[in-house]
Amino acid sequence: MRSSLLAAMLCVGLAATAAAQDAKVAKGQQLFADQKCTLCHSVAGKGNAKGSLDGVAGKVSADEIRNWITDAKGMTAKTKATRKPEMKAYTLSRDDVDALVAYLETLKK
Numbered sequence: 001m002r003s004s005l006l007a008a009m010l011c012v013g014l015a016a017t018a019a020a021q022d023a024k025v026a027k028g029q030q031l032f033a034d035q036k037c038t039l040c041h042s043v044a045g046k047g048n049a050k051g052s053l054d055g056v057a058g059k060v061s062a063d064e065i066r067n068w069i070t071d072a073k074g075m076t077a078k079t080k081a082t083r084k085p086e087m088k089a090y091t092l093s094r095d096d097v098d099a100l101v102a103y104l105e106t107l108k109k
């Protein structure tokens with residue numbers, strides 16, 4: 001195969017990956033509103049200012065963000081979080097959790 005063709009195919013592949021990632025982030029942002037995360041958290045001044053998640057990606061790892069969404073009780077105990085009401089347990093599909101994590105990962109300061 002000619003290398004220019006190979007390069008072109010690689011470009012298309014990367015663009016598709018980037019587009020899929022954008023779609024995931026957009027879905028996560030929508031879920032953040034739909035799941036009422038904003039009752040206790042805010043992003044860019046929207047939602048509950050007591051639980052600002054601005055810059056959360058620079059503070060905790062993607063795994064920790066995932067753990068909060070899938071095991072809020074466990075993380076509350078582990079981090080000794082004292083804020084009330086404490087985060088409730090969510091039962092979301094794997095896709096939804098992935099999208100929320102992808103979205104929150106974009107929140108860097």
Ligand code: HEC
Nearest residue numbers: 035036037039040051060065068081083085086087088100
């Ligand atoms: C009933 C209130 C409540 C709701 C609803 C809620 N959370 Fe939380 N969340 C908390 C509390 C309390 C903490 C502990 C950290 C703190 O004190 O802010 C927390 C922590 C987190 C953290 C870790 C933040 C950090 O700085 O370490 C993430 C990420 C998070 N929540 C995401 C979410 C997402 C995503 C949703 C929606 C699916 C959600 N939360 C819904 C109350 C809530």
